[in-house]
Amino acid sequence: MDSTYNYLADRALDLLGSNSRVLILLIGIPGSGKSTLAKNVVDILNSRFEKHNELQNQKVNFQQSEHNSGSFQENKLVTGDFVSKLEDFNSNSEIPLEDEYYVPKKIKKKNEIIISGRCEDNSIKLVYPKFSSKHTSNDFAQIVPMDGFHLSRKVLKQFKDPDRAILRRGSPFTFDSKMVATLIKLLASTCTRKTLNPPIDKFQLIDGSITGIPDIYVPNFIHELKDPTPFGIPIKSTAKILIIEGLYLLLNQGPWKSIYYSLSRNHEICYEIWKIEVEFNVARERVAKRHYESGGSTTTEEGYERFDINDRPNGKLVEFNSFSADHYIQSI
Numbered sequence: 612m613d614s615t616y617n618y619l620a621d622r623a624l625d626l627l628g629s630n631s632r633v634l635i636l637l638i639g640i641p642g643s644g645k646s647t648l649a650k651n652v653v654d655i656l657n658s659r660f661e662k663h664n665e666l667q668n669q670k671v672n673f674q675q676s677e678h679n680s681g682s683f684q685e686n687k688l689v690t691g692d693f694v695s696k697l698e699d700f701n702s703n704s705e706i707p708l709e710d711e712y713y714v715p716k717k718i719k720k721k722n723e724i725i726i727s728g729r730c731e732d733n734s735i736k737l738v739y740p741k742f743s744s745k746h747t748s749n750d751f752a753q754i755v756p757m758d759g760f761h762l763s764r765k766v767l768k769q770f771k772d773p774d775r776a777i778l779r780r781g782s783p784f785t786f787d788s789k790m791v792a793t794l795i796k797l798l799a800s801t802c803t804r805k806t807l808n809p810p811i812d813k814f815q816l817i818d819g820s821i822t823g824i825p826d827i828y829v830p831n832f833i834h835e836l837k838d839p840t841p842f843g844i845p846i847k848s849t850a851k852i853l854i855i856e857g858l859y860l861l862l863n864q865g866p867w868k869s870i871y872y873s874l875s876r877n878h879e880i881c882y883e884i885w886k887i888e889v890e891f892n893v894a895r896e897r898v899a900k901r902h903y904e905s906g907g908s909t910t911t912e913e914g915y916e917r918f919d920i921n922d923r924p925n926g927k928l929v930e931f932n933s934f935s936a937d938h939y940i941q942s943i
């Protein structure tokens with residue numbers, strides 16, 4: 612197992628090369644072990660980062676612009692082109708909550724831009740970094756979960772068939788898929804292949820005032836609240852390896868398919884797609900156990916039932932309707 616995680620950490624570092632950032636999409640059916648694998652790989656990367664800095668006898672090796680006015684300069688953001696194409700949010704316009712194709716809108720504030728989809732709970736915030744004085748070892752590699760893009764129960768209850776929406780929570784139509792696609796396009800724009808001159812060490816962090824990469828805040832999913840919270844997860848401008856994990860990232864249906872197209876048609880983007888392969892009966896055992904241990908079901912039998920009602924159809928959907936990945940990992 613450890614050798615798989617170490618191999619993947621090496622692979623991510625090789626992909627990064629001397630680019631400012633690499634994006635890795637991690638997919639797999641429910642229970643395939645996406646979160647577990649992503650966490651292990653990110654931990655290895657961050658501990659290597661820490662060790663590297665210890666060897667160099669410096670806390671964090673990082674490059675920052677000397678003259679940073681700290682003022683907001685949208686045109687300096689690498690995400691500027693993409694964001695400028697989004698329409699401004701108009702508080703009078705009605706948001707069709709069930710429209711999967713609803714296009715997110717932007718709201719500009721002093722030194723930040725908020726991108727809002729069908730529900731403000733799923734919003735994303737971009738902040739142009741003023742100063743980046745505090746860095747920790749966790750700034751190097753990071754997991755970006757998709758859970759925060761679950762539509763809130765408040766929204767699902769307003770669907771034409773709220774019972775079905777609540778029962779099938781976790782299915783593609785219960786996410787703000789346009790916001791997921793928007794986030795990936797935003798992140799992709801921060802991962803363009805640009806060999807810096809002079810080439811920099813893989814482990815060197817570079818301030819957003821040099822790269823034009825903003826800090827991006829994405830929604831978190833608090834399991835106790837059973838709903839998303841906006842801006843709960845910061846993706847610092849200095850993060851160099853991002854692992855985005857989610858079930859539907861390669862789905863070739865609805866707004867999800869734009870994720871694959873936005874990456875695969877652009878060879879300028881430094882990215883790779885990894886898929887974990889696992890037998891359904893193995894995933895079923897794991898998920899039923901997880902449901903039971905987390906209190907989501909009172910017996911293991913009920914855990915199996917939950918897998919069969921929701922996780923299995925969602926898993927089958929992605930197994931038969933997804934684009935191909937770049938690298939396949941056998942779950943052990």
Ligand SMILES: Nc1ncnc2c1ncn2[C@@H]1O[C@H](COP(=O)(O)OP(=O)(O)OP(=O)(O)O)[C@@H](O)[C@H]1O
Pocket residue numbers: 639640641642643644645646647648858897898901942943
């Ligand atoms: N290789 C493994 N061997 C045994 N159990 C595992 C393995 N990987 C993960 N698990 C366990 O299986 C369960 C599901 O793992 P994890 O949450 O990482 O999967 P996931 O693909 O992210 O699932 P989901 O999409 O449902 O969130 C967890 O309880 C985890 O501890």
